[in-house]
Amino acid sequence: MLPALRRARIIELLQRDGAAGLKEMSQALGVSVSTLRRDVDYLCEQNYLERTYGGALLTNRLSGRELEREIASEVESVAKGVIGQRAADLIQPGQTVILDSGTSTAAAARIARERGVAFTAITNDFTIAAILSESPAITVLVTGGVVRAGTSTLLGIDTLHYIRRLRADLAFVGTHALSEGEMSDTSIELAEVKRAIIAAADRPVLLADSSKIFSRTFCSFGRITDMHHLITDSRLPADRLVVLERNGLRVDVVPVGADGA
Amino acid sequence: MLPALRRARIIELLQRDGAAGLKEMSQALGVSVSTLRRDVDYLCEQNYLERTYGGALLTNRLSGRELEREIASEVESVAKGVIGQRAADLIQPGQTVILDSGTSTAAAARIARERGVAFTAITNDFTIAAILSESPAITVLVTGGVVRAGTSTLLGIDTLHYIRRLRADLAFVGTHALSEGEMSDTSIELAEVKRAIIAAADRPVLLADSSKIFSRTFCSFGRITDMHHLITDSRLPADRLVVLERNGLRVDVVPVGADGA
DNA sequence: GAGATTTTTCAATATGTCTCAAATATCAAA
């Protein structure tokens, strides 16, 4: 059984029961207590769970759809984790930061919360709001809007109005695709919100794991040169990197997997 | 049984009965008095409860410091479930419904989602938004606002503006306390939002499990006669019920526990 | 002062931590 799958099952188990003992879980999954303990420790570091003596509890019970997403992101979380980490490093105390919806930005939120930096966050994603609101140091503002079906993302005219009123120091924007210097996503409404976020921030930063780069979807929300810089991972082929930098973009490559971390 | 769960149970017991003896609790949970005593001492240090000779009482925390997550997830009471169910029954297809933050309203959301009724929901709580957004039949609007520290509730001027623009068919409002016809809660900002929700709905409905009734906090958000009716559970003493009805309020009592469900 | 409750102490048990060897996967060179 794949480690990532096993960890996903652990979250599933806890989702059902709220809490469970280590022995109990190791039997349910058919692995040794040692292995299960390591998994639980890992998930605990990633802030999915809390440890208690003899077992673990789910930090915030997610609903079905969110769970699937968490599991999906768990499978390829490494790149997103390190990208998020680099992004979180950018936040200075007292700053105002807009966080777009997305798994990379959620990872950044998780790490920013850990750091204990005091700042003001604005987000249109209530999963991210939930993550950040656990830290007393962080003031969390949520844009209004319509929930995009099956996600935790807020969209629509209310969201746009809210963001357009703002001016922020920093913004973390995720993208579905990036090709030929054009950032794009899957829906017009999503694209409009991202465009507004970019316009509202002094330093808009694009978070994109290398799998995203050079794929393509139909809804553009701006050119890459609108961004202050790009954070991506080291699986990005070198020749692609050159293309991006030739456009005058600052690219921040974080090491991942075999080639560094 | 996990120590953390056991402690959660203790809180649950005390929430139901207000106070309990150590021996009594140790028998109810099937652990020795020594262990139970240690748990109670621990919870006492954490300010969840107060010791008395031979037993313990729940602390009256007016400051609104929320329960630890580990415990909060365990105290989902039966009463809230049935109250939520009755509330969900009120929703007709195509209606617009405002859902205030709170566990009773969250229970209503869960059941409304199950029912598969198509309606439009507006909420200032992103836990509720998450619950409702899983159903494709429900359009979910979230108010903007500042996240109340440690909760999933949105507050502040943005929340108020958003709600004041609205007109809804129905609203479910939770309350922290209800005494002498006056509904009250723990913070001014919370009270303002509730007031706005009540004003925005044709039929504002109060959800209050009987433990809430006749306790009292300092921030009033309106008289009970502002509401269309009240849903509560059958643990409410009969004489209290009479008092409420004499004020012209329609009271809907759902059976719970020994006396019905 | 009598009875119950709390405090203190201790041994048994369960859990956590650390280390190590075997199994498995990964990768580079033949």
Add this chain to the structure above:
DNA sequence: TTTGATATTTGAGACATATTGAAAAATCTC
């Protein structure tokens, strides 16, 4: 593709630490 060398992951054991239940001693309530 195969092979061998090198990491990584896994399960198990030894040891440290934490929790539990019981009993004796001290304290409290009425």
